[in-house]
Amino acid sequence: MNQIAQHLPVLIILFPLCATLLCPLISHFSPDWGKRSVISALFLSVVCAVWQLVIVVSSGESIHYFLGGWKPPIGIEFAVDNVNAVIILLVAVISWTTSLFSSPFEKKERTRSLYSAGYYSMLAFLAVGLLGMSTTGDAFNLYVFMEITAISGYGLIAVGEEKGPIASFRYLMTGTIGASMYLLGVGFLYASTGTLNMADLADKMPQLTDSPLIIIAVACLIVGFGIKMALFPLHGWQPAAHSYAHPGADPMIAGIMIKIPAYAMLRFFYCIFIEDSKVMQLFFAALGVMAVLGVLFGSLKALRYDTYNKILAYSSIGQVGYIAMGFAIGNVYGLIGAVLHIVSHAFMKAGLFYTSGALKYRYGIHETTYLGQVYRKMPVTSLTMVVCALSMIGLPPFAGFFSKWYLALGAIQKGQYIFVAVLILSSLLGAIYFFRIIEKLFMEREKISDEENNMRTEKKGKELPWQMLVPLIVVVAAVILIGLFNAYIAGDVLKPVITEVFLK
């Protein structure tokens, strides 16, 4: 057992990677087993991620895994601490539930083995990229995983609805600029320090801080990560990509594909640069402005739309603004709020996109005007929608309230009251557009007649196939449990690492 436990950081990534490569081969003989291989590989990752989290939290020490036995400045290092382990578990859980969720879709569409093989390979590959981005401790390795994420993401967006290829192409253009900017930033850092390992970079940075080269590098990195996480002025690709992606894979794309770059940004900046240097002051200022504008822009823009997916996509821009706000606050509570918001928003947004996918699966609709009386036919979906929407607004027992609470605490502690004002204002705006959806769900007259309903569902009487119900239940449970146990998560799991590693 100990032998396996040593290799956990790499095993979590290796299972989906193997599934990516094997899935096309297995699908050639049997599409069903190809699909199952991906689902089971991702399930093994979930098990390993839970195990790793337990080990890291109980021992209180971070795991350092050296690939090929090469020690850090030369080799690539995987570093896992409490914050990391939580994020890895989050990615693994959402990837697994998404792979389960999308399995009924292709029965309805095309049953060709090529389609199924390609789709599941890309899904597993997306999971590889995201898990790698949250594990790695090497700046260039992060670039490679970022591109793995992006390339599989382009594919999953393109196989979606009719406008998918255009949205995907635009994302490809913007995403490549983002990745190139990141690479340029890493190039400047490498040229001035001669190392790519993040811990080593942190050691060598104090002598160099405030040199113009480092300031240019930071600017490039902010643009690079900003494009990948759809931070306000750099969000152009995001609404179309999130609305037109494949409805089965959308929860993963919208839920975690923009959160993990945010996490990488946190790790990159807070681990490498010292807090009171000139560079970090610039970083705080730039991110603060982008965050405030992004939160307001996202919330206001979401009010304008009637399409469910568009509302969710624009609200994501606002929510990424909250995370950036946590980085800009930059004290213990601010960072706890940011990390907790990465986790809770990933579950909430994935949950909302699960409901969107479920509606699409059963009725083929995206417009909120057709939601009338849907709660009678789809009780579990409606429950998920209500729980996630209330959590997004930030009502108490749910996860969303507590992450906003920590952000507000951090802002008050640092005396930046404008952040508190923006937080409250945008929560109120969020209440408007989410209550509009909830109102339509319960009050509106029924638009979808029963005949149409029977025509579109394969089995009447049943709400959804079990593969789609499991993700919905997992998400609701996660949103409620994170809310209830937030004191433990924030105080015992996140706080020690954040005070020691990020704010040293």
Place this chain on the structure above:
Amino acid sequence: MTDIIDRLEFFLADRGIYMLALILFAVGIYGMIACGNYMKKIMCMNIMQVSIIFFFLTFGQKEGGTLPIALENIFSAEAYINPVPHALMLTAIVVSLGTTGVGLALLMKIKDIYGTIEEEEITGKGGK
């Protein structure tokens, strides 16, 4: 006058090559924004990626350095150039190949759906 020429010469010898990389980068990004044709956008994307590869290789270069393969009569590390930027750029070339491939595949699909790869015609047909 000679002073200015001397300084210009020094500047070009010292930083000129980086300026070249910067110009390439700017040309690439400008093309990606300004070109209406998606095929041209992909070509400009490649120019931008090449400029970054160029940048890495430039700072990996050293005057008087030789190939990073151990020779019998040279023992000091200063005599060899750093192989890491070149190794990194091999990976970056592979990544850029992958992105270009995905981009071309997308273009084929866009051409199937809309019958054109000109941005103006596509937006005219309601593809926003």
